Each structure stands twice: as structure tokens, then as C-alpha cells.
Amino acid sequence: xxxxxxxxxxxxxxxxxxxxxxxxxxxxxxxxxxxxxxxxxxxxxxxxxxxxxxxxxxxxxxxxxxxxxxxxxxxxxxxxxxxxxxxxxxxxxxxxxxxxxxxxxxxxxxxxxxxxxxxxxxxxxxxxxxxxxxxxxxxxxxxxxxxxxxxxxxxxxxxxxxxxxxxxxxxxxxxxxxxxxxxxxxxxxxxxxxxxxxxxxxxxxxxxxxxxxxxxxxxxxxxxxxxxxxxxxxxxxxxxxxxxxxxxxxxxxxxxxxxxxxxxxxxxxxxxxxxxxxxxxxxxxxxxxxxx
Amino acid sequence: xxxxxxxxxxxxxxxxxxxxxxxxxxxxxxxxxxxxxxxxxxxxxxxxxxxxxxxxxxxxxxxxxxxxxxxxxxxxxxxxxxxxxxxxxxxxxxxxxxxxxxxxxxxxxxxxxxxxxxxxxxxxxxxxxxxxxxxxxxxxxxxxxxxxxxxxxxxxxxxxxxxxxxxxxxxxxxxxxxxxxxxxxxxxxxxxxxxxxxxxxxxxxxxxxxxxxxxxxxxxxxxxxxxxxxxxxxxxxxxxxxxxxxxxxxxxxxxxxxxxxxxxxxxxxxxxxxxxxxxxxxxxxxxxxxxxxxxxxxxxxxxxxxxxxxxxxxxxxxxxxxxxxxxxxxxxxxxxxxxxxxxxxxxxxxxxxxxxxxxxxxxxxxxxxxxxxxxxxxxxxxxxxxxxxx
Numbered sequence: 007x008x009x010x011x012x013x014x015x016x017x018x019x020x021x022x023x024x025x026x027x028x029x030x031x032x033x034x035x036x037x038x039x040x041x042x043x044x045x046x047x048x049x050x051x052x053x054x055x056x057x058x059x060x061x062x063x064x065x066x067x068x069x070x071x072x073x074x075x076x077x078x079x080x081x082x083x084x085x086x087x088x089x090x091x092x093x094x095x096x097x098x099x100x101x102x103x104x105x106x107x108x109x110x111x112x113x114x115x116x117x118x119x120x121x122x123x124x125x126x127x128x129x130x131x132x133x134x135x136x137x138x139x140x141x142x143x144x145x146x147x148x149x150x151x152x153x154x155x156x157x158x159x160x161x162x163x164x165x166x167x168x169x170x171x172x173x174x175x176x177x178x179x180x181x182x183x184x185x186x187x188x189x190x191x192x193x194x195x196x197x198x199x200x201x202x203x204x205x206x207x208x209x210x211x212x213x214x215x216x217x218x219x220x221x222x223x224x225x226x227x228x229x230x231x232x233x234x235x236x237x238x239x240x241x242x243x244x245x246x247x248x249x250x251x252x253x254x255x256x257x258x259x260x261x262x263x264x265x266x267x268x269x270x271x272x273x274x275x276x277x278x279x280x281x282x283x284x285x286x287x288x289x290x291x292x293x294x295x296x297x298x
Numbered sequence: 299x300x301x302x303x304x305x306x307x308x309x310x311x312x313x314x315x316x317x318x319x320x321x322x323x324x325x326x327x328x329x330x331x332x333x334x335x336x337x338x339x340x341x342x343x344x345x346x347x348x349x350x351x352x353x354x355x356x357x358x359x360x361x362x363x364x365x366x367x368x369x370x371x372x373x374x375x376x377x378x379x380x381x382x383x384x385x386x387x388x389x390x391x392x393x394x395x396x397x398x399x400x401x402x403x404x405x406x407x408x409x410x411x412x413x414x415x416x417x418x419x420x421x422x423x424x425x426x427x428x429x430x431x432x433x434x435x436x437x438x439x440x441x442x443x444x445x446x447x448x449x450x451x452x453x454x455x456x457x458x459x460x461x462x463x464x465x466x467x468x469x470x471x472x473x474x475x476x477x478x479x480x481x482x483x484x485x486x487x488x489x490x491x492x493x494x495x496x497x498x499x500x501x502x503x504x505x506x507x508x509x510x511x512x513x514x515x516x517x518x519x520x521x522x523x524x525x526x527x528x529x530x531x532x533x534x535x536x537x538x539x540x541x542x543x544x545x546x547x548x549x550x551x552x553x554x555x556x557x558x559x560x561x562x563x564x565x566x567x568x569x570x571x572x573x574x575x576x577x578x579x580x581x582x583x584x585x586x587x588x589x590x591x592x593x594x595x596x597x598x599x600x601x602x603x604x605x606x607x608x609x610x611x612x613x614x615x616x617x618x619x620x621x622x623x624x625x626x627x628x629x630x631x632x633x634x635x636x637x638x639x640x641x642x643x644x645x646x647x648x649x650x651x652x653x654x655x656x657x658x659x660x661x662x663x664x665x666x667x668x669x670x671x672x673x674x675x676x677x678x679x680x681x682x683x684x685x686x687x688x
Contacts, residue, residue: 009531016523122353124544126574133578135557144555147523217520218551218575219544221354227518262524267515 008140013263014256019147021255022154023216026209027232028239028247029161030202036178036242037198039098043105044085045206046229047112052078052207053127053214053224054120060128067130071153071211075204082203083196091192116222124219131215150212157208158248161201165244174198178242231258234278240288249289343382343636345370345626346405347619348426349418350393354544357570358615362418362440363388364608365619372603373624379631386623387411391422398422402429412636413438413629415622418615420444420461420491427451436641438626440618443566444490448663453642455663457622457654461491464565464585465498467669468538471583471685472563473506475671478535480508482560484525484549486541487514495540495565503538510534522552530558542567543575550578569614576677586672587614587654589681600653614654621652 027049034042055074059065065073089108093101131149135142165171173194176184185191213228214220231254239250254274261273281289347366349359363386370384378384387409389401398417405411413436417423423442430437430453437454439447443461448454459467472478481503485496500509510532513525526549529537537553537560539546546568553560554577561582564571568584590601590611600620604612612620625648626641633640649658655667673682 009527012527013524016521016527019523020521123356124354126547129577133551133555135555142557144523144552144557146555217548219548258521259524262521263528267513267519267525270519271516 009263012141012143013259015141015143015147015151016263017256017259018252019150019216019255020259021252022151023209023213023228023251024232024235024254025248025251026154026157026205026212027228028235028251029158029244030206031233031236032239032241032244032247033174033198033202035236036244037174037195038090038094038101040090040101040105041233041241042202043102043229044108044112045202046225046232047109047116048078048082048085048203048225049206049210049213049229050116050220050222050225051081051112052203052210053220054116054125055207056130056211056214057125057127057220060130070130071208074211075207078207078210079200079204082199082206086196086199091195113222113225120222122222124221127214127218127220146212146216150216153208153212157205161205161244164201170194170197231274234274238278238281238288240291243288243290246288246290253289341382342385343379343630344385344387344409344411345623346402346409346411346414346416347386347388348391348398348401348405348414348416348422349388351388351390353392355393355419355542357613358441358542359388359390359393359418361570361613361615362416362619364604365440365612365616366415366623368604368607368616369620369623369627371607373627379627380634384623384627386415391417391419393419393422395422395425399425399429402426406433406435412436413626413641415440415619415626417442420447420494421489423447424490427454430454434638434642436626436629436638436645438622438645440622441566441615444494446490451663453638455645455659457618457625457652457657457665458566458587459667459669460664461494461565462498463664464669465495465500465540466502467685468495468563468565468585468671469499469502469506471585471671471683472536472538473503475683475685476536476561476583478507478561480510480532480534480536482511482513482529482532482534482537483509484511484513484515484522484529484537484539486517486545488517489541491565491567492540496538499538499540520548522549523556526552526556526558530556530560534560536561536563538563540565540567543569543571546571547575547578550575550582554578566614572674572677572679576674579674581673581675583671583673583682585669586679587670588617589670589672590679591681592670596651597653617653621654621657624652625650625657 030045034040052074055077056070059070059073085108089104093104131146133146135144173189176189177191177194181191235250235254236247238253239246257274257277258270261270347363349362350356351359366386370386374383391398391401416439417426418441420442423439424446431451434453439456441458442456443458445460445462448456472481483496483500486492500512503509511529539549539562546564564584566586569586571579601612629641629644632644646659657665660666668684668686671682671685672679
């Protein structure tokens with residue numbers, strides 16, 4: 007039982023990183039129906055920002071994290087303005103291809119700037135186990151989990167209670183009607199990219215600290231898993247991304263703990279296929295008929 | 299027809315120019331593709347190096363290149379091989395099997411190498427092996443430890459010991475020197491090097507104690523907390539981690555974070571771990587080709603020459619590449635020509651003291667030598683024991 011609880015916490019910690027990244031996918035999809043494939047690279051950029059700040063200054067972890075998030079938010083907004091905004095009325099496939107192009111561009115840009123060899127993230131959080139009752143949890147695992155939950159709660163309150171949050175929901179509901187109601191759609195879309203990118207960067211910083219390394223292709227696999235998490239939970243829905251992220255992390259960890267490890271990825275992707283066969287809109291998705 | 303001949307002429311010009319660029323003297327431009335026999339005194343003798351010079355594992359390829367270049371420089375300063383200068387031509391394999399074959403073809407056809415110091419990884423060396431056997435190219439890999447590399451290949455030799463030998467020695471060391479009775483093994487199922495070591499360790503240790511866990515992971519895995527939590531449950535004395543630094547560092551960090559009370563043991567892939575992971579690897583052991591704290595003059599001379607040239611401490615891979623270049627050069631010198639059969643015969647007859655120990659080759663082309671078990675203490679290598687599996 008203790009072992010199971012411990013694995014549960016491991017799963018939650020892995021899942022919380024997926025959930026943070028998945029939030030960026032789902033928010034952007036919700037508002038402009040774009041699967042932003044460059045999101046994994048924003049996560050990578052966030053990790054590099056943290057690495058650069060940590061190496062060149064002596065700032066504490068929280069400051070490093072917040073500055074990286076702000077820088078990634080700026081990067082996200084710039085990408086949106088430069089690459090996606092001019093295509094807002096273009097066919098959706100053009101937008102998707104642009105996103106893939108942006109993803110490859112950022113990856114190769116990082117390769118040129120930082121070279122391919124992994125950089126070692128400085129120890130921002132001292133690594134040692136903490137005892138909570140009978141279970142032992144690592145400091146990094148616990149920090150990851152707590153920070154993710156804090157930011158998810160902040161996001162939830164922001165979207166539900168504040169004016170810009172309401173504007174975001176309105177734009178995702180119906181862009182034209184929102185425009186008629188006097189909402190600044192461009193500003194709202196930029197805001198969505200900023201928030202999504204900041205959360206992705208947080209995921210990247212935590213990923214970099216947990217696995218000690220930062221490298222240009224680090225965004226690919228977590229980005230893909232987070233995208234799966236978003237689809238699994240119901241893409242476009244904020245609670246769906248969180249649920250999907252935790253579900254993917256949990257399935258991954260539990261299958262590693264109780265089955266031969268080589269099966270992990272096959273199981274995660276297998277579950278995705280099964281869920282989508284039964285419920286194509288994802289776990290929390292509503293079955294809506296597409297209007298013609 | 300005219301067009302084709304113009305294109306051909308231009309191609310030849312470009313090739314000559316390229317060869318001229320990479321050569322140290324203008325005579326290099328005359329080295330034709332595929333020519334390996336006629337090299338009169340005064341002409342450059344080219345030796346190839348293949349390894350990952352960029353990417354995640356670039357530290358290994360770069361070490362090999364630097365070790366080989368240092369040896370070549372010393373040989374040239376001492377008058378070269380029978381009057382000919384040695385030149386090292388290094389190409390990047392990116393650690394990839396296909397890239398390694400491309401690099402080999404380029405070395406053979408474009409650069410006309412006499413012998414190959416490589417490849418660096420077992421995987422890439424295995425992919426080159428069959429072609430090299432067909433070409434009868436003298437191959438001396440400094441670092442490919444997989445058992446298959448030298449089998450049924452009379453022209454392929456290696457300067458390092460094999461994976462099975464290394465794995466069994468680590469098991470003997472764990473049981474006899476550390477007194478371990480329970481061991482866990484965690485290895486990369488996608489890598490023949492990691493798997494070779496893991497299986498040899500498993501087999502040997504099963505005879506000396508109990509192997510509690512035999513777990514695998516894939517190359518893309520970076521979260522080991524689940525599997526480590528599972529391993530912690532059976533409370534092993536030692537955990538065997540036969541992988542390269544980039545991965546071992548991640549695993550050791552998570553072992554520390556989870557607070558597992560276990561001594562980690564690794565293979566020569568750990569070499570250089572003290573650079574980035576000194577704190578998490580503190581007190582752990584790994585099998586290596588030489589200890590840089592060894593007092594022997596040949597070792598200390600090598601270390602000071604390497605530090606003077608490259609400004610860093612040599613890794614074991616650099617030492618092996620340095621030895622390999624000397625062994626190859628001596629074989630060419632004794633053969634008195636660049637004829638492949640003569641070089642191979644002289645390689646097989648190698649018997650001398652080198653940085654990584656006294657080396658002779660057995661009938662497969664594997665070296666006969668003992669293994670240094672190194673402990674990481676305060677970010678430095680300390681020779682814990684010299685062990686032999688037999």
C-alpha cells in the first residue's frame with residue numbers, strides 16, 4: 007500500500023508537468039482552433055531561459071521561474087503576432103502547417119545557438135527525500151506537484167472570475183459575437199498565448215530541474231504526450247487538459263511500476279486510441295454536431 | 299557528351315581542391331580514391347577516426363579524436379612512420395549507424411585512409427564491420443566494447459576490453475570487493491552496449507548472489523522514479539547502471555532525490571561523470587580502462603601532454619584512442635608498407651606497454667588486460683581495485 011501511494015505521487019508529479027503543457031495546447035485550441043505544435047518548443051525555450059538565468063545570476067528558484075515564464079510569454083505573443091495572426095482568416099490547414107514550421111524553426115534555432123549537447127541545469131532545488139507519514143517524497147517531485155496545482159488554481163480563478171478571463175471564454179465561444187459585444191479579440195488571443203506559453207515554460211523549467219538536462223529537442227516528447235493529454239481530456243477544455251495530463255502521467259507511472267518498462271509508451275498510446283474510439287471528443291468533451 | 303566531360307572535369311577539380319584543403323601538405327592532393335598500397339616515404343599516411351563529434355554524446359567522439367591527434371602529433375615530432383607523416387582524418391557519426399557507414403565510405407574513397415581508429419560506439423562499429431571486412435581494412439577500434447565487434451573479422455581489433463568481460467568483472471567486484479549479496483540491474487534495452495553489460499553482470503552475479511530486479515528502459519525515458527521506487531522495495535546492496543553519462547546522470551539524480559540507500563556501479567560509459575554529476579555519483583564505482591591517478595610514467599606523461607594540448611583532463615576514451623593510434627602506427631612501421639595484410643599481421647603481433655596497460659591480442663583481436671575499478675570521491679577518480687573476471 008505504501009509502495010502504491012509512493013507510485014501515485016510519482017505519477018501525479020509526472021502528470022502535473024504534462025498537465026501544465028497540455029493547458030497551453032488546449033487554451034490555444036479553444037480560442038482559435040489551432041493545434042499549436044510549436045508549444046513543445048516554447049516549453050524548451052522556457053527551460054533554456056531558466057538555465058541561462060540560473061547560470062548567469064544567483065537568483066533564487068522562484069525568481070528564475072517567474073522571469074522564465076514572463077520571457078516565454080513574450081515569445082509566445084511574438085510567435086502569435088508574427089506567424090499566426092496574418093493567417094487568422096486562412097484555411098485551418100495553413101495555420102497548422104505554419105505551426106509545424108514554427109516548431110522546427112525554433113528547434114533548429116536552439117540547435118544553432120546552444121548546440122546539441124545537453125546543458126546541465128544548476129541545482130535550483132536541493133534534492134533530498136522528505137518523509138510524509140510512511141511515504142518518502144523527493145523535494146523536486148513535491149515542488150513540481152505543489153507549483154502545478156497553485157498555478158492551475160490561479161488559472162481557474164482568472165478564467166472564471168476576472169474580466170479578461172470572461173473575454174477569453176467569450177472569444178472561444180463565438181469570436182464574432184464577442185467582437186460585437188466590444189471585446190478586443192486580438193488582445194484576448196494574445197493574452198491566451200501569453201498565459202499558455204508561461205504555463206508551458208513552467209512545465210519546461212520543472213522538467214529541466216527534474217531530469218537535470220536542457221537540450222534543443224527536449225520539447226518533442228513531453229509536447230507530444232501533453233498534446234495527447236489535451237485530446238484525451240477533451241481538447242479546448244481547461245479541466246480536460248488537467249485531467250488528461252494527470253491521467254497520462256498516472257498510466258505511465260503505474261505501468262512502469264507494475265509491468266515491464268518497455269510497455270509504457272505502447273500502453274499510453276493504446277489507451278488514447280481506445281478512449282477516442284469510444285468517445286471521440288475526449289473524456290470531458292461534449293458531443294456537438296458540427297454546424298454546416 | 300561534352301557537358302558530361304565538363305562536369306566531370308569540374309568535379310575532379312573540386313575533389314582535388316577539397317583533398318588539398320584537408321591535407322597538411324600539397325602532396326595529399328595526389329592521394330587517389332581507394333589507393334592503400336603505394337605510399338612512399340614522405341607521403342602522408344592517413345588514419346581515419348569515426349565517432350559522435352556533435353550531439354548528446356559528442357564528448358566521447360571528441361575525446362577519441364583528441365587522443366588520436368595527440369598521438370599523431372607525437373609520432374610526427376619523432377620523425378613519423380618510416381619518414382611519412384601521420385594525419386588523423388575525423389568524421390562525425392552523430393552516434394548514428396547510417397552516418398557511421400557514410401563516414402567510413404568517405405574515409406575510404408575520398409581520403410584513402412590506410413587504417414581506421416574507430417568507430418567509437420559499438421553500434422556504429424558493428425555497422426561498419428562487415429564493409430571493413432570486405433575491404434580488408436585494418437581496423438583498431440579504441441572503444442567499441444560489444445562482444446560481436448571482433449568475431450569472424452581477422453582485420454578488426456580493439457584496444458578496450460569487451461562488454462561481457464566488463465559486466466562479469468563488475469559483478470565479481472560487487473560480490474567480492476564490496477561484499478554485496480543483492481543486486482539490481484537497470485539498463486537501456488535499445489542499446490547493445492548497455493544490454494551486453496547488463497546480461498553479463500546478471501549471469502555472473504546470479505552465481506555469486508541474488509539479482510533482485512532486472513529492469514529495462516528505452517532511450518527516450520527520462521523518468522525513472524517509478525522503476526526506482528519498485529527497485530527500492532527489494533532493497534538491493536548495489537544497483538548496476540550500464541549506460542552513458544547523459545542517462546546515468548539522470549538516474550543517479552533521481553536515486554538521490556528518492557533517497558535510495560544503494561551503491562551504484564557502472565561500466566566505462568561512466569567515464570567523465572565527475573564533470574557534471576560529481577555530487578550524485580559520490581562514492582559510486584565504475585569499471586574503467588585506466589586510472590588517471592596511476593603513478594606509471596607513461597600514464598603521467600600522457601596526462602600532462604594531453605592537458606597541455608587540449609586544456610583538459612583526458613578521459614579513458616582519449617587514452618584508448620591515444621594507445622590505438624600508437625599501436626596502429628607501430629604496426630604500419632613494422633610492416634614497412636601500407637599493405638593491409640602486412641599491417642594486420644603486425645597488429646596481431648602487438649605486445650607492449652601502453653597507457654591503458656600491457657596489451658597483447660587474443661585470437662579474436664581482443665586485448666588481454668585487467669580492469670581498473672574506479673571510485674568517484676570528491677569529484678575525482680580513485681583507483682579502488684584492479685580486477686579480473688577469471
